[in-house]
Amino acid sequence: MTYKNILVETRGRVGLITLNRPEALNALCAALIAELSQALDAFIEDDGIGAIVLTGSEKAFAAGADIKEIRLMTPAEAHARTFTNTWECISRCNKPTIAAVAGYALGGGLEIAMMCDMLLLGDNAKLGLPEITIGAVPGGGGTQRLTRAIGKSKAMEMCLTGRMMAAEEAERAGLAVRVVPAADLVAEAVALAGKIASFSLPISRMVKEAVNITYEMPLKAGLQFEHRLFNLTMAMEDQAEGMGAFVDKRPPTWKHR
Ligand code: CAA
Secondary structure, eight states, X not given: OOOSSEEEEEETTEEEEEEOOGGGTTOBOHHHHHHHHHHHHHHHHOTTXXXXXXXXXSSEEEOOBOHHHHTTOOHHHHHHTOHHHHHTTTTXXXXXXXXXXXXXXXXXHHHHHHHSSEEEEETTOEEXXXXXXXXXXXXXXXXXXXXXXXXXXXXXXXXXXXXXXXXXXXXXXXXXXXXXXXXXXHHHHHHHHHHHHTSOHHHHHHHHHHHHHTTTSOHHHHHHHHHHHHHHHTTSHHHHHHHHHHHHTSOOOOOOO
């Protein structure tokens, strides 16, 4: 498969997707999102892939929706191509995902990073929802996911001023796993994804599902959901292998079932 706006490679059990539209700071045009969705689907189907890293360039993860492409859209056209339908390919992905973010992650750029399961930041990352500065409102989940991630006051301030948050502040606010030198970002993200992919895939899928359900369920239902997942693992070959290997004092060999 050849892509025009992204680069796709595998590193062991890790799928790596690099947004690659440098002339527009990786602005998220419809063609780029379609390619991203295709590449993700291919990694989802590939049993050899256990985790996925999404990254951009050192200058920009992505500077948002493509303003030149969307600026003349009518409400009906905007409705027809709702960001939630097309961009949510990332949040629908059933394998663990890491956004490795260096440089600008603005508007839709930050929104797709927050659709991933976690963010790893380069030390030059600049994150923001500047839609208000161009007469718009975040449309890809920004007001919802940022508020859940960093709390109402800070999210409100960022959305109402369009201010960019530097990497260190974003980490302190709980938006990211950690900050690493921008030059090491992809290697660090692939190493983290590789660690995740070294475990049983159905188990990591369940962990991801259990953490994400926090956003959808009240605590009591979430606790029940988690407990039932735990019970289900007791019927899995990888549970028998993992606990057996612990008792035998040997490394486990996962069968991913
Ligand atoms: N859409 C389309 N093109 C963009 C773009 C975007 N979001 N961001 C940057 N570009 C283009 C610029 O137009 C420019 O192209 P030309 O050379 O052809 O003029 C090129 O990328 C380089 O950009 P700059 O010259 O502006 O680079 P800079 O270093 O001076 O500034 C920046 C960088 C601060 C990120 C600035 O480009 C900027 O503010 N970009 C827009 C950010 C923004 O408003 N994002 C929100 C978009 S709306 C959205 O995302 C809605 C949603 O929630 C779904």
